[in-house]
Amino acid sequence: MYEHNGEKYFIVDSHMHYWNAAPDNWVPGAEQYAKGWIECFHAYQGLGPPETHWSIEHFQKYSEDDLMKDVFEDGHVDVAVFQPTDLKEWYKEGFNTTERNALMGEKHPGKFIYNTRFDPRDSDAGLAELRRNVDRFGSKGVKLYTAEWNNGSRGYKLSDPGAYRYLEAAQNLGIKNVHVHKGPTIWPLDKDAFDVADVDHAATDFPELNFIVEHVGLPRIDDFCYMATQEPNVYAGLSVAIGALMYARPQFFARVIGELLFWVGEDKMTFGSDYGIWEPKWQVEGFVNWEMPDREEFADYPKLGTAGKKKILGLNAAKLYDIKVPDEFQLPPEAGTPGAREVLGEPVAGA
Amino acid sequence: MSELVTAGADLGILRALETVRDPELDEPITSLGFVASCAVSADGAAQVRLRLPTYFCAPNFAYLMVADAYDAVSALPGVRRAEVVLEDHFASDAINGGVAAQAGFARSFDGEAVGELHQLRADFLRKAVMAGTDQVCRPLLAAGTDPAALLAMTLGELPPSRALDRLRSRRAELGLPARDDAPLLIDPATGQPVRAEAVPLHLRKAKITRVSIEANSGICRGMLRHRYHTNGEGETVFVSEADSPDSDS
Numbered sequence: 001m002y003e004h005n006g007e008k009y010f011i012v013d014s015h016m017h018y019w020n021a022a023p024d025n026w027v028p029g030a031e032q033y034a035k036g037w038i039e040c041f042h043a044y045q046g047l048g049p050p051e052t053h054w055s056i057e058h059f060q061k062y063s064e065d066d067l068m069k070d071v072f073e074d075g076h077v078d079v080a081v082f083q084p085t086d087l088k089e090w091y092k093e094g095f096n097t098t099e100r101n102a103l104m105g106e107k108h109p110g111k112f113i114y115n116t117r118f119d120p121r122d123s124d125a126g127l128a129e130l131r132r133n134v135d136r137f138g139s140k141g142v143k144l145y146t147a148e149w150n151n152g153s154r155g156y157k158l159s160d161p162g163a164y165r166y167l168e169a170a171q172n173l174g175i176k177n178v179h180v181h182k183g184p185t186i187w188p189l190d191k192d193a194f195d196v197a198d199v200d201h202a203a204t205d206f207p208e209l210n211f212i213v214e215h216v217g218l219p220r221i222d223d224f225c226y227m228a229t230q231e232p233n234v235y236a237g238l239s240v241a242i243g244a245l246m247y248a249r250p251q252f253f254a255r256v257i258g259e260l261l262f263w264v265g266e267d268k269m270t271f272g273s274d275y276g277i278w279e280p281k282w283q284v285e286g287f288v289n290w291e292m293p294d295r296e297e298f299a300d301y302p303k304l305g306t307a308g309k310k311k312i313l314g315l316n317a318a319k320l321y322d323i324k325v326p327d328e329f330q331l332p333p334e335a336g337t338p339g340a341r342e343v344l345g346e347p348v349a350g351a
Numbered sequence: 352m353s354e355l356v357t358a359g360a361d362l363g364i365l366r367a368l369e370t371v372r373d374p375e376l377d378e379p380i381t382s383l384g385f386v387a388s389c390a391v392s393a394d395g396a397a398q399v400r401l402r403l404p405t406y407f408c409a410p411n412f413a414y415l416m417v418a419d420a421y422d423a424v425s426a427l428p429g430v431r432r433a434e435v436v437l438e439d440h441f442a443s444d445a446i447n448g449g450v451a452a453q454a455g456f457a458r459s460f461d462g463e464a465v466g467e468l469h470q471l472r473a474d475f476l477r478k479a480v481m482a483g484t485d486q487v488c489r490p491l492l493a494a495g496t497d498p499a500a501l502l503a504m505t506l507g508e509l510p511p512s513r514a515l516d517r518l519r520s521r522r523a524e525l526g527l528p529a530r531d532d533a534p535l536l537i538d539p540a541t542g543q544p545v546r547a548e549a550v551p552l553h554l555r556k557a558k559i560t561r562v563s564i565e566a567n568s569g570i571c572r573g574m575l576r577h578r579y580h581t582n583g584e585g586e587t588v589f590v591s592e593a594d595s596p597d598s599d600s
Binding site for chain 2: 032033036037039040043044046047218219220221222225226244245248249252253255256259262263296297
């Protein structure tokens with residue numbers, strides 16, 4: 001919970017991690033990838049305020065106590081959604097698995113939601129594992145890395161028949177939310193893994209699932225926004241967007257948020273700190289305090305008011321995950337500004 | 352190794368590298384800070400070392416930059432052989448070896464890639480055309496030009512600017528109309544003029560495409576600075592964001 005100027009914000013961190021990327025977890029023979037991956041993440045942290053930077057050693061492996069303090073005690077977060085990242089080709093026990101998250105989280109009832117993951121290239125065994133994970137951890141969401149390595153394959157598309165089989169199975173198991181990593185990543189080679197066209201197909205064919213595009217398709221926000229405008233069940237996950245830009249590049253941040261407000265709208269944007277890349281404290285406080293610059297070049301962006309900030313920081317994700325939000329944080333119906341479904345009289349779809 | 356002379360101003364090696372762009376960011380690799388060093392020896396051996404913001408930057412774009420740098424430097428008068436090395440990248444060996452052997456992208460990543468990168472390059476040139484459209488239209492709109500009036504304008508009617516030169520050059524690269532009589536607003540996929548009713552949406556798309564490229568460029572510059580503390584050859588260093596040409600404030 002964060003309180004500012006008499007307003008109370010219920011905070012859901014819808015995208016965070018508990019990883020072990022220390023050398024003791026590196027797969028022999030893949031050390032350079034394991035090391036390169038975490039150093040790349042660490043460089044992203046460098047885009048946050050200097051006083052929030054960690055040493056690489058701390059960044060490789062932070063403790064349960066660190067997480068509880070950074071996210072809940074200092075970071076204002078009420079409920080956090082763990083997003084797993086297996087990466088077992090590089091990390092012996094995985095980078096940040098559902099199991100690791102849940103083992104930690106079960107000591108803190110009510111604080112965490114455990115998303116799981118699947119990979120359609122894992123065939124029947126993967127479906128069985130998905131079922132086990134949903135049973136064991138009560139997962140309502142999955143995090144998918146369409147660009148992840150798997151046994152010689154360098155990625156897949158959400159629109160592949162194999163992926164559809166998994167999406168159907170996930171839906172039958174009660175999964176509601178599909179977080180898709182479309183953002184800064186390592187691959188593709190000739191394929192464009194940032195391409196969001198596969199989400200477009202899947203979102204149309206699975207209208208009862210919600211697709212949260214994490215990192216808003218950075219570095220292709222344009223493609224993401226056209227797509228999201230046309231699909232009512234597509235959301236913009238703000239992880240990285242706030243962390244990488246709000247402090248380091250405030251003018252670009254204002255433009256990116258302005259574009260998202262225009263094309264996607266405040267009802268479909270969700271806050272995620274991407275902890276441990278960045279701590280939530282400065283992101284939550286900074287976003288609550290943030291105002292669109294009062295200058296001509298920002299004039300045609302929708303304004304973001306207190307109601308919109310409350311939605312983005314927690315209420316939208318609370319709806320996606322059926323999190324019970326106390327009355328004192330709720331908004332009256334119809335508060336805020338809905339997103340644009342058409343552009344200056346011209347429907348966006350098909351344009 | 353032959354003795355290296357001062358970074359090849361004489362032979363114009365830096366000028367040559369300025370013509371090489373990051374296809375995704377649509378900026379020269381020099382001003383982005385990606386050229387760690389460049390020099391030509393007395394006997395005509397050119398050596399270029401490139402660096403990128405992260406160990407895992409997408410290898411397709413990395414390959415294009417290394418290959419383009421190789422071509423640009425090799426074409427210089429007086430250069431008898433060229434070596435371009437990408438440093439500190441997970442695919443350095445495949446890329447450096449592939450470019451040196453003129454193997455093409457697919458053969459350099461045997462089994463991992465099936466095609467060459469012409470389509471990818473064209474896709475990003477089209478994005479550059481959209482972003483460039485916003486760059487030249489924004490000042491006109493700010494000066495009170497009605498958006499509908501842009502529809503009738505040709506490139507020749509626009510005031511001269513670097514942004515306009517850049518837009519023409521990107522359009523020409525794609526084989527799109529770029530002469531004085533060419534319409535300002537065209538669909539970069541087809542080259543056809545934009546329809547009147549589609550102008551507001553076209554301008555909105557141009558704007559977000561520019562925002563996307565510039566935000567990405569901002570992140571890349573920040574990551575590069577975190578990774579390397581020295582300036583690249585020909586790097587444009589901004590003291591603050593307000594100095595950036597992207598900030599248009």
